[in-house]
Amino acid sequence: MQAGDYAVLPTCIRDENCLINFLKKNGFKYEKYFENDSLGRDYLIVINVIHRIYFRIDKYYLPSAQKLSEKEFLDKINYGQYAIHKELYSDNDELIYEGYTVLEKPYGLGTAYYSNGNKYREGVFGRKGLLEGKEFYSNGQLKFEGTMFANSGYGPNFPNIGNLYNEEGKLIFSGKFEWKKGGVGYPMMKYPRYRFEEKDRPEIQYL
Structure with a gap:
């Protein structure tokens, strides 16, 4: 497995x-x-x-x-009687997500998009974002594939086990990510270095 x-x-x-x-x-x-x-x-x-x-x-x-x-x-994978498959759009009418939702928020299998139409994240989404799947750079290159740690505290979910690539598509890390909590409880990666959120990411609200 x-x-x-x-x-x-x-x-x-x-x-x-x-x-x-x-x-x-x-x-x-x-x-x-x-x-x-x-x-x-x-x-x-x-x-x-x-x-x-x-x-x-x-x-x-x-x-x-x-x-x-x-x-x-x-x-x-969070698919249940309350999940609705639909598309979500930004205030500028740009598609930012398609897949399963609960209360108009991503929840379950789905795909999120950058404003240029490239994939941002795809896989299984939970209360704070991606749980399992892939993340991409805005240029279309794969950034991460694997499982995320479902963060129950302050801050977003973060990589647990998987592969990390640079913006040119080169594999730079494979395995279990090391992390710690910052002064206010926000997760911080010890190894490897990882940018939690891309600057040009779509503005998506989660449950």
Whole structure:
């Protein structure tokens, strides 16, 4: 298992089909390349929410993985009865977010955009922003991919485990990020250096 992976143990054909339809609707790609041979219906559906892919493997291939039902997976990525899929716009009528929302705020799978139309962040959003997924520079280059620490205190969410790239696309760090709290509780990265918020980021309010 890697960052962003979830192992779903199908409960019935109906719920499995509903899950697959949800994945397809949200741009997940089926990667048969990663599958192994399995017998009968003893398999897991492995879903990666960072790279938006899914595939099936023999359930005995991941004996120690936490196995979720279809509903538990959807609950994990903040998709529930109160989530509405919609577009959000800035005061200048520029698209800044499309995906699942709660109370007109990003919550669940979605994509945020810079004013130039390039992606800003995509993945699973929570109360303070991105939880799992990717962040980009305004020039379109990938900045970060991985999981974020869900900050319950002052300040934004911040990188936990993943890859960090410079504005030219060069990988400059891979692994677990080291951080500490500043004097007022605001998170500060010890290693590597990381700019929490891009200056030209869209103004998005979270729950």
